Amino acid sequence: MIEVISSHRCIDCDICVEVCPTNVFDAVAGGHPVIARQADCQTCFLCEAHCPADALFVAPLSGAAPAGSPLTDEAVLERDERFGEYRRWLGWGHGRTPGAARDQNRVFTERLRSLHAPPGAGR
Amino acid sequence: MPRMRRSIAVPADVDVLVLGGGPAGTWAALAAAARGARVALADKGYCGTSGSAAAGGNNLWYLPPDPEVRDRAIATREAAAGGLTERRWMARILERTWDAVGELSAWGYPFPVTDSGEQYRGSLQGPEYLRLMRRQVKRAGVTILDQSPATELLTDPDGVVSGAAGIRRQQGGARWEIRAGAVVLATGGCAFLSGALGLNVNTGDGALMAAEAGAELSGMEFSCQYGIAPAFGAQTKGLMYQFATFTDADGGELPGSMPARSAVALQRAALRGPVYARLDQAGPEVRSAMRWSQPNFFLPLDKMGIDPFTERFEVRFVLEGTVRGTGGLRVTDDGCATTVPGLFVAGDAASREFVTGAVTGGGSHNGSWAISSGGWAGDAAARFAAARPPGRAPLAARGQAGLRPRGRAGVRHHEVVATVQEHVFPLDRNRFRSERGLRESLSVLDDLWRAAADELGPDGVRSRQAAAMVAHARWMYASALSRPESRGLQIRDDAPRTDPAHTHRIRSGGLDEVWTAPEEVGTP
Numbered sequence: 001m002i003e004v005i006s007s008h009r010c011i012d013c014d015i016c017v018e019v020c021p022t023n024v025f026d027a028v029a030g031g032h033p034v035i036a037r038q039a040d041c042q043t044c045f046l047c048e049a050h051c052p053a054d055a056l057f058v059a060p061l062s063g064a065a066p067a068g069s070p071l072t073d074e075a076v077l078e079r080d081e082r083f084g085e086y087r088r089w090l091g092w093g094h095g096r097t098p099g100a101a102r103d104q105n106r107v108f109t110e111r112l113r114s115l116h117a118p119p120g121a122g123r
Numbered sequence: 124m125p126r127m128r129r130s131i132a133v134p135a136d137v138d139v140l141v142l143g144g145g146p147a148g149t150w151a152a153l154a155a156a157a158r159g160a161r162v163a164l165a166d167k168g169y170c171g172t173s174g175s176a177a178a179g180g181n182n183l184w185y186l187p188p189d190p191e192v193r194d195r196a197i198a199t200r201e202a203a204a205g206g207l208t209e210r211r212w213m214a215r216i217l218e219r220t221w222d223a224v225g226e227l228s229a230w231g232y233p234f235p236v237t238d239s240g241e242q243y244r245g246s247l248q249g250p251e252y253l254r255l256m257r258r259q260v261k262r263a264g265v266t267i268l269d270q271s272p273a274t275e276l277l278t279d280p281d282g283v284v285s286g287a288a289g290i291r292r293q294q295g296g297a298r299w300e301i302r303a304g305a306v307v308l309a310t311g312g313c314a315f316l317s318g319a320l321g322l323n324v325n326t327g328d329g330a331l332m333a334a335e336a337g338a339e340l341s342g343m344e345f346s347c348q349y350g351i352a353p354a355f356g357a358q359t360k361g362l363m364y365q366f367a368t369f370t371d372a373d374g375g376e377l378p379g380s381m382p383a384r385s386a387v388a389l390q391r392a393a394l395r396g397p398v399y400a401r402l403d404q405a406g407p408e409v410r411s412a413m414r415w416s417q418p419n420f421f422l423p424l425d426k427m428g429i430d431p432f433t434e435r436f437e438v439r440f441v442l443e444g445t446v447r448g449t450g451g452l453r454v455t456d457d458g459c460a461t462t463v464p465g466l467f468v469a470g471d472a473a474s475r476e477f478v479t480g481a482v483t484g485g486g487s488h489n490g491s492w493a494i495s496s497g498g499w500a501g502d503a504a505a506r507f508a509a510a511r512p513p514g515r516a517p518l519a520a521r522g523q524a525g526l527r528p529r530g531r532a533g534v535r536h537h538e539v540v541a542t543v544q545e546h547v548f549p550l551d552r553n554r555f556r557s558e559r560g561l562r563e564s565l566s567v568l569d570d571l572w573r574a575a576a577d578e579l580g581p582d583g584v585r586s587r588q589a590a591a592m593v594a595h596a597r598w599m600y601a602s603a604l605s606r607p608e609s610r611g612l613q614i615r616d617d618a619p620r621t622d623p624a625h626t627h628r629i630r631s632g633g634l635d636e637v638w639t640a641p642e643e644v645g646t647p
Contacts, residue, residue, distance in 0.1 A: 021168030021177070021324050023270060023292055042323035043356060044178040045419060049250050060423030062318045062357045071426070082426065089418035090250055098233040098251060102415035105246035105362070109182055109487075112365045 001041040002058045003065055003072045005032055006083060009055035016047045016056060038064060045086045052093070054084025133291075133299045134266055137163045138508040139501065140287055140303035141265075142273045142329060144170025145177065146490065147470025148309035149256035150223065150497030151504070155307070156263040158505035163301055164265050165289060167272035167310070167584070168324050171257040172250075174311050175446050175471065176490065178321025179360060180417060181247040184478070184491035185220050193217050200488075204480025205611040206626045207342075207644055212477035215457075219495040227252075230259055246416075247490070249321075271299055272584045275522025276306065276332045276466070284336055284465035285514050288522075289584075296583055302518065304508025305465050307500045308333055308452065312445035312471035313595040315547050316540060316588070318357035319350050319441045320419070327445070328584075329472045331591035333452050335521045338461045339632040341474040341642065343450035344602035345612040346595070347553045348483045349390065350447065353423060354397070354437035360420040362486070363413055366405035370435060372396050387614065390440055390550050401435040442548055445595065447485030448612060449475050450602070453630060458503025459496050465507065467500040469493065476628055481611020524576040524634070525590030533578030539589040542571055543596050553599075557617040558607070561600045568597050569637075576635065598631045605629050605639040 002024055005016075010032045017025040017033050021044065026036035035041075041058070048056045059071040070076045077083060084093075091099040139155040141148045144166035152164045166173050186192050197213045224244045228234060232255055234242040260267060273289035277300070288300040310329030314322035330340060350359025369377040369389055377398065378388050392398055405413060410432060414421050424431050445451055451474040452461050459467050470493040475484045478492055523529075525536070546564040547553050572593050580586025606629060608622040609615050627641045 017293070018269065019169045019172050021173040021321070023168065040323075042178075042318060042321065043358070043423075044172070044321045045422060046172040046178060046250060046321075050172070060353075060356045060358070060426045062355070085425070086419065086422055089414075089422065090248070092250075099415060099418060100248040100251045101233040101235050102412075103180075103235045103243075103246050103248055104412040104416045105180060105182055106243055107409075107412060108362055108365065108416060109246075112362065115365060 001038055001043055001061060001064055002035055002047065002056065004057040004074055004077060005035065006055045006057070006074055007032060009053050009083065011053045011055070013052065015050055015052065019050045020047050048084070048086045049090055049092060051087070054087060057082055130294060131266060131268060133268060134161075134163055134301060136286075136302035136514070137161045137266070138304045139307065139504045140165070140301050141307045141309060141501070142287060143174070143309035143311060143470070143472070144257070144267065145174030145253070145309065145311060145470060146256065146493040147472070147497040148307070149253070149260050150494050151307045151309055151469050151501030152260050152265045153263055154498045154501030155505040156265055158502060158509070160505040160508060162265045163268065164260060165268040165271045165273055165287070165299070167328070169269045170260065170267050171253045173324050175321050175325060176493065177249045177253040179249045179419070181249060181252060181490040182487040183220055183224065183245055183247065184217065184487045185224055185245045186217055188218070188221060200478070204482050205621070207476050207480040207628055209477040209644070216478055216491050216495045219498060220491040223494045223498065227255065230255060268299065272328065273310070273332065274328070274526055274584065274587050275520050276336050277302070277518040277520055278336055279514060279516045279518060282337070282464070284463055285518050287332070288520060292584065302514055304511050304514070305467060305504035307467045307469055307504050308472045309469045309497060309500070310472050312448070312451060313592065314444040314446045315442055315544060315592050315595070317442040317444070317548065319352070319359040319443045319446070320357065322443060322446055325446050325471070326588040327591040327595045328587055330452055331524070331587070331594050332522065333461060333463065333466060333468070334594065334632060334634055335523055336463045336466065338463045338466060339453045339630050340450060340598055341453040341628050341630050342476040342602075343445070343598040343631050344606050344629060345449035345476075345481050346445045346599045347612050348443045348447040348485060349440035349550070349554060350443045351386070351438050352441050354439045355427060356423050357441045358419065358423050359441050359443060360417055363402060363417055363420050364400060366402040367400040368403050370399045370401075390554055393440055394551055397437050399435040400438045401433070402431045403433070405432060440550060440554075442553065443485065444547070446471050447483050447489065449479045449481065449484060450599070451475065454496070457499065458506075459500035460503060467504045469496040469500040481613065483612060522587070524572070525580040525582075525586035528576070528578055528580055530577040532580070534574045536579065536582055536585045536589040539571060539575055539579060539593060542567065543589075543592045547596050547599070555614055555616050556603055557615065558604065561604050565597065565600050565604070568593060568600065572597060572634070594634060597637045601637045601639050602629045602631050
């Protein structure tokens with residue numbers, strides 16, 4: 001679930017409010033958006049992908065992170081370069097190559113198919 | 124510097140109203156706009172991130188226009204899908220998918236280029252795909268209403284679907300209402316708020332609305348697809364588990380290492396105790412390609428500090444319901460009409476039995492179905508709307524349970540959801556079924572439906588979602604009872620064989636009274 005909106009990274013663009021498919025955020029006049037309905041977060045990471053300031057961190061847990069977890073600690077997340085991680089893989093942002101151009105799924109679907117082919121099927 | 128957030132005005136009437144902004148909805152909107160229709164698209168969340176495709180990756184059922192190659196693929200699918208598919212539909216889907224993917228390339232989707240210099244177009248990455256689809260839909264002049272869940276259909280005095288209404292959840296829950304010459308439902312399947320990757324938007328709202336207007340469903344027994352996910356989360360991405368060794372609590376190796384073939388054995392093992400995976404069959408040479416292909420399979424593990432190639436991690440099975448099952452609203456003709464005039468259906472909201480039969484459509488066929496059915500439904504809806512005189516008749520709002528309770532408010536949406544989940548999540552109830560278990564669940568769910576219809580809400584979209592989930596659970600289990608055999612996704616532990624006498628589809632419908640009836644293969 002979404003755990004952190006970095007106060008020093010956030011530029012108040014409210015894109016996260018707009019794009020969240022489950023309406024987790026609320027815009028705040030003159031301030032950073034807030035995580036208003038964390039329990040509705042479906043951990044899809046798409047707010048991270050769309051955040052132009054790499055200001056969001058979605059923990060991979062399906063429930064809220066326990067108190068004191070490093071997954072809620074902005075300093076630890078900064079140190080470990082966790083902000084903007086999904087966006088880097090997608091290759092979104094100025095000067096990056098889209099990750100989709102490196103998509104090798106065909107190799108893995110073909111491998112899976114060959115694992116499942118009945119003996120003697122020859123493929 | 125805060126961006127000016129403009130609120131898009133709701134049009135009073137359009138030719139075609141599309142509900143849902145995933146692949147099926149966006150392809151439908153484009154097809155309707157290409158016919159010159161005035162189109163609006165309303166999404167519960169945001170067109171571009173909503174739904175099962177945006178959050179994941181999408182392999183497609185995508186084959187070149189070579190009759191031999193296609194015939195072989197169709198025959199393979201037919202054999203795997205339990206005899207419930209339709210060859211003619213499979214051929215149409217392959218044809219339409221080929222053309223549509225060509226359009227994606229022309230619009231600039233960054234397909235990977237193979238060593239021979241050709242684009243490889245068989246796989247789409249969700250965030251990139253849906254961002255592009257949104258851009259195209261806007262370019263086509265379609266009005267997009269984000270964060271605007273539809274809650275009910277509107278019908279004219281003849282019962283023809285003539286619009287929909289819903290709420291604008293970022294404008295204080297204000298009601299929206301749009302009159303339309305035709306409506307395309309592309310609201311996705313129902314995954315019961317299981318948390319499966321990207322699926323919490325998919326709560327079956329569309330099928331509930333349609334059933335209130337009298338629509339029928341089909342294939343609802345094939346609704347028990349479970350995805351495999353790390354136990355700490357619910358990121359149901361299965362492809363990379365082909366490299367896994369699975370073990371039990373004591374480290375003993377569990378049979379099979381490929382989920383597609385051994386999923387059932389692993390699910391049985393999960394009833395006995397925890398199951399662990401380690402991707403120890405992936406050599407260092409393929410790991411980078413694995414990461415670039417499925418970044419959001421690895422992202423959660425990276426964030427947890429788990430190296431999946433060397434460390435074992437606990438997994439669990441998360442219900443994906445009808446999203447990666449097969450069942451949905453029954454399609455009655457080549458334009459994806461439902462049994463209700465004016466209402467068309469596309470994507471996972473529709474039954475996908477023509478192409479997926481009794482087995483899961485996840486992992487390629489559903490993706491091609493969404494593209495194809497979206498295009499057909501949008502086109503047919505535009506033609507239907509063009510043939511209708513401008514609507515002036517008063518419209519009836521058809522929403523009932525969770526929206527207009529028959530009695531005093533009582534049961535709450537979270538209580539209803541919790542009870543439904545108790546009956547649809549457990550593997551030993553839904554994955555491994557028996558007549559006794561199904562009857563037991565149905566008796567609870569029938570009572571729950573009465574309570575929901577009488578006392579639930581109105582509580583915005585949440586009470587509607589809860590009502591839709593009860594309705595789905597009942598259609599699922601009533602259909603499962605009507606198929607006293609095991610076939611494809613349906614495993615009946617009390618009837619483990621496939622019975623040739625049941626090589627038919629099962630239609631279903633009804634809300635206060637749920638019914639089922641057989642339908643021969645070969646229609647439509």
